[in-house]
Amino acid sequence: MMGEFTRVERKGRVATVHFDRGDKLNALSAAAMRELTEVARSFEDDLETSVVVLTGAAGHFSAGADLGDPEMVTRQSKGLLARRHAMKVGPDMCDAWERLEQVTICAVEGFCIGGGSALAASCDIRVAAKSAYFRLPEIPLGMNMSWHSNPRIVNLIGPARAKLFIILGEKLFAPKALEWGLVEEVTEDGQALHAALALAEKFGDLPPLPVRMSKQSIDMAAKALNPAVTFMDRDQFALTATSRDQQEAVNAFLEKRKPKFTGE
Template sequence: MDGLQFTSIERRGPVAIVRLDRGDGLNALSRAAMRELTHIAHEFRDDIETHVIVLTGTDKIFSAGADLKDPEMASGSAGGLMARRHALRVGPDMCDAWEDLEQLTICAIEGHCIGGGVALVGACDIRIAGASASFRLPEIPLGMNMSWHSNPRLVNLMGPARTKLFVILGEALKAADALDWGLVEEVVDQGTALDAALDLAGRAAAVPPVPLRMSKQSIEMAAKALNPVSTYMDRDQFALAATGKDQREAITAFLEKRAPNFTGE
């Protein structure tokens, strides 16, 4: 996996550590960074020596979500309907690639995990958060819908009522509450999420690897068999929401630091 620009891979026997670090202090998910994370997941599909993958950001932040300043994002939205629809695949393709891995995937999360960052960790198997971590989905208050095939994954973790609160309100969920709600499986002292994830990874990597993979797949099917049925149109919903006046009003109000006036248009 040579030529990686935004990520690094460290191998410790049957455990691999994938670190996302864009060096911008935000770990924003540009299209290039998302394609790189997708490529890494695809490469692991043919790796029968790695049994557990730990995905992490920096010791300050996991990810601030999609990079709204990415020039490639702006150019993709300027094309015709076919081009815009195709451009919207990059996020869900990334999350799907990580969800489809046979290896056990563990996320170590420090600091903010926002928007697309939440979508990515929701596509993985286990989430361990540092005590100062926080999670937020700003999409709905900004006039968008939550896409990237995320809603049913969050329902699988938190149940429908709490998922509605988390997705619709766009309010921050602190680590302790994320644990209580089921979004994460463990909260540890600040700065120790990666150590805790590696401890779990070592225990998981010590079990027979074939039953590990088969068990993961059977559990995934039991929990998520209907997920694709409820998300196959979410990028089209995102594209539709982007044409509404409410989204423009949401962005304008955010930039002008005022309360938005939504009309449903």
Template sequence: MTEPERFGEFTTIAREGRIVTVTFDRGDRLNALSVAAMRELTEVARHLSADTQSSAIVLTGGGGVFTAGADLKDPEAAARKKLPLLEQRQALKVGPDMCAAWEALEQVTIAAVERFCVGGGVALAIACDHRIAGRGAHFRLPEIPLGMNMSWHSNPRLVNLVGPSKAKLITILGEQVPAETAMAWGLADGVTEDGEALEAALDLAGRIAALPPVPVRMSKQSIDMAAKALNLATTYMDRDQFALTAMSEDQREAVSAFLEKRTPDFKGN
């Protein structure tokens, strides 16, 4: 493998034959998705979209973790609440644009997940084609317990993987889904010993990279079209739904209860 080349502040790119490894690392063992980090991950995907020398792309997190999800301390995310409505709506595109950029890649994409994959991290991971998880890793969508809806066009992607019943369990309850359960449900494609997810993801990438690149890309696209033809039509409003729930009293109560370590009292307001 070539020496990793820094793409931006948070990401590096390394190559081995027709395999590209993208490492996202904020250096804090959380790898939370700040607005700046999401923009950079979007730029990485768009940069790789023009790369005809690769057949498989592995996305991994540095520091032994994938990502803790949205950065709740990000000042840029906090500042958008003070913007006019049109600008707020535009600012909310950063997450779905990131996921769409990774989903649109013609190369086969594999997320190597260690320890935790939370909220927007799950949205990013399911925008990839495959997920390999360390045995001690878990997936979790905490948005609904925190008074928000799941957005970033994630609901149909999750349904594509696990079906509607389990998608409801994962999304509505917001509970941890351990790696073994994730694999049994179809959310993960493989489980390894802790610390070995990247190695297993690279092994899968190597098997893909050894195949003729043109039919690999065409097959991925045709399968995606068969499975996802209605995805956007069923989720095009989720950004506005997120903006609405983020202004609700229940959302404020959910966050207050979380910070105060108490049971929330929801009113439907």
């Protein structure tokens, strides 16, 4: 199965989703996010697949949300209701991947930034190449982390490390991500997908019914309160987007200088 940005391969009870924007950034445009959402939803009635592996292309997972996407730029000129609705595309994508009954494994090479990290955190397991890194630049750019990601990251690495990772916006390389619990396996460069598929085969060899039920039981134990603490993160994002600090952060980034924040 092929889309504009995705290709799905199947082998036995394992399906592999290749995400490819056709460039070296693999950024998440609105159209790409909608397609990734639909790909995830296509597995909802699939009883033949036990594991879904998600990977990027061109040596990288994703540079995050495509801020140059014309659709995203255009939404800024719309009314608040329309902007708020348009901001559903990212969380809808992550939620669709998290809701799958199949075990989901994310194979990460290169960079995994912003929305890319949010998508990876929506999967059950992450396998990363040793030089890969994760980064959330939202707060240094004057925004808040949204897409229902904060509690997922807390589930994985705990509140203190989540504050370091989310708030400081610094690169978290795969070896430390393994130590912290953000990834479950680190491989040699170029081998993340191979290792993810080897792990997927182990899940695929098991009886599918108890695998699905066990995944759901574990998720409910760990994530039962997640929706209650993220229902307003779109509105928080919309609020920070109106601040002077957010504009100062963007201007400083473009001008390659240190920003001067005032809390306004």
